[in-house]
Amino acid sequence: MCGPQVAALNQAHHDVLFRFARLFLGNPADAEEVVQDIYVKLLEQRAAVPGDITRPWLYRVVLNACRDYRNSWWQRLGRGSVDMSALAILADSGATPEVVLLEQERAAELRRVLQQLPPRLRAPVILRDVEGLSYEDIALTLDCSIGTVSSRLNRGRTILARTFRGKKP
Amino acid sequence: MKRILDHFALRRWLSAYLDSELSGERLKRMQAHLEVCPSCQLHLGEIRAGRELVMNWNSGVERQRTPSARWHPFPRWGWIAAAAVAIVAVLALRWWPLPSVQAMDVNFYAAQFRHAGYCVFPCTALVDTTLDALRASPPLPLQYPEKLPPGMTISRAIRYKTPRYEGVGLLFTSAGKDFWLFEQPQAAPLATNGQPAEEVRICGRRCTSIDCVQVHLVNWTKDGLRFVIATDLGKNDVESIVASLRRWKQ
Numbered sequence: 001m002c003g004p005q006v007a008a009l010n011q012a013h014h015d016v017l018f019r020f021a022r023l024f025l026g027n028p029a030d031a032e033e034v035v036q037d038i039y040v041k042l043l044e045q046r047a048a049v050p051g052d053i054t055r056p057w058l059y060r061v062v063l064n065a066c067r068d069y070r071n072s073w074w075q076r077l078g079r080g081s082v083d084m085s086a087l088a089i090l091a092d093s094g095a096t097p098e099v100v101l102l103e104q105e106r107a108a109e110l111r112r113v114l115q116q117l118p119p120r121l122r123a124p125v126i127l128r129d130v131e132g133l134s135y136e137d138i139a140l141t142l143d144c145s146i147g148t149v150s151s152r153l154n155r156g157r158t159i160l161a162r163t164f165r166g167k168k169p
Numbered sequence: 170m171k172r173i174l175d176h177f178a179l180r181r182w183l184s185a186y187l188d189s190e191l192s193g194e195r196l197k198r199m200q201a202h203l204e205v206c207p208s209c210q211l212h213l214g215e216i217r218a219g220r221e222l223v224m225n226w227n228s229g230v231e232r233q234r235t236p237s238a239r240w241h242p243f244p245r246w247g248w249i250a251a252a253a254v255a256i257v258a259v260l261a262l263r264w265w266p267l268p269s270v271q272a273m274d275v276n277f278y279a280a281q282f283r284h285a286g287y288c289v290f291p292c293t294a295l296v297d298t299t300l301d302a303l304r305a306s307p308p309l310p311l312q313y314p315e316k317l318p319p320g321m322t323i324s325r326a327i328r329y330k331t332p333r334y335e336g337v338g339l340l341f342t343s344a345g346k347d348f349w350l351f352e353q354p355q356a357a358p359l360a361t362n363g364q365p366a367e368e369v370r371i372c373g374r375r376c377t378s379i380d381c382v383q384v385h386l387v388n389w390t391k392d393g394l395r396f397v398i399a400t401d402l403g404k405n406d407v408e409s410i411v412a413s414l415r416r417w418k419q
Contacts, residue, residue, distance in 0.1 A: 129223035150185040151181035157215070164218075
C-alpha cells in the first residue's frame with residue numbers, strides 16, 4: 001500500500017479506527033499509538049491489504065494491532081497510561097467543570113468496566129453496541145460463527161449489567 | 170422435554186433475538202420459548218440492560234478526539250531496565266529494521282498532521298511554508314535563487330523534522346509532472362548517488378522498499394546539503410531535472 005492510499009485510508013477511517021482502539025485499550029494515548037503503528041505497517045507493506053477495504057477488515061486490523069500492543073514488552077512491563085482527557089476537554093470546552101467531570105466519571109466508569117471484560121467479550125460488545133456492526137460483520141471481524149458472536153454478547157452484556165446494577169444512584 | 174432442549178439450544182441466541190438478528194424458524198421457536206421460560210426472560214432482561222448501558226452511554230465525550238497526555242508510573246528497577254534498553258538501542262541503531270522510502274510521502278504526513286497533529290516516523294513535524302519564507306529564514310544554510318529553471322514551478326514548500334535533523338521539501342512541477350526535492354544536511358548518510366536506488370539511505374536509515382515513488386539520490390553537497398528527489402519520472406528525466414536544478418542552485 002503506497003502513501004496516497006494510506007493517506008486516503010487515514011482520511012476516511014481514522015476516527016473509526018481510533019474510537020475502536022480507544023475503547024478496546026481504554027485510553028486515547030495508547031489508541032493513537034496503535035493506529036499510528038497500523039499506518040506505518042501499511043506504508044512499509046508489512047500488512048496485506050485487500051482490494052476492497054471493508055469495515056470488518058478495518059476492525060480486524062485494529063483488533064490485531066491492539067493485541068500486539070497489549071502483548072508488547074512495554075505493556076507487559078505494566079506501564080498502563082493514565083487517561084487525562086477529562087482535563088483536556090475541560091480546557092477546550094465551554095461546559096462547566098461539574099458537567100464535564102460527571103460525564104467523564106460515567107464514561108470512565110463504563111470504560112473501566114469494559115476493560116474488565118475479557119478481550120473476546122469486549123470486542124463484540126464494542127463492535128455491536130458502539131460501532132453498530134451486523135452479526136455477520138462481527139463474525140467476519142472476529143473470525144467466528146454468528147452463534148458465537150451472540151453467545152459472547154450474552155456474556156459481555158450480562159457482566160456489564162451486573163457490574164453496574166449496584167452503582168446506579 | 171422440548172422446553173428443556175429449546176432452553177439450551179436457544180439460550181445462546183438471546184442477544185441475536187434482542188438485536189433482531191433472528192429470523193425464520195429459530196425466531197418462532199425463540200418467541201414461543203420466551204413465553205414459557207422465566208429463566209430466559211430474566212437472562213434476556215440482563216442482556217438488554219447491559220446493551221442499553223453501552224448504547225445509552227454518552228459517547229459524545231468518547232468520540233471527541235482530544236490531545237492526550239500520558240503518565241507512566243516508573244519504579245526504580247524500571248530505570249535500570251530503561252537504561253539497558255537505551256544502551257541496546259544505541260548499539261542496534263545501525264541495524265534497525267529497514268523502513269520503506271514510502272515513509273517520505275509528504276501527502277501522507279500532511280494527512281496525519283490534519284488528523285493527529287503529528288507525523289509518523291521518520292517525520293516528527295511538518296509545516297507548509299513558502300519560498301519567500303525560506304529565503305527570509307532558511308532552516309538550512311541555503312540561499313534560494315529568485316528565478317526558477319525554465320518550465321518549472323513550485324506548487325508546495327514544506328519544512329519537516331525527523332528525530333535527527335530538519336529539512337526542506339519542495340514540490341516542483343516540470344513538463345506536466347510533479348516531483349519532490351528534499352534537502353537534507355550533508356551529515357545525513359546517503360549510500361547511492363544519482364541513480365535509482367535499490368537500497369539507499371534516507372533520513373539516516375537504509376530503505377529497501379520503493380513502490381509508488383521512486384527515489385533518486387543526488388550527490389549534491391553545495392552549502393553542506395545533500396539532496397533527495399522523489400519522483401515517478403524515469404532516469405533520463407531525472408538527470409535532466411538534476412542538471413537544470415544544479416544550474417538553478419548555482
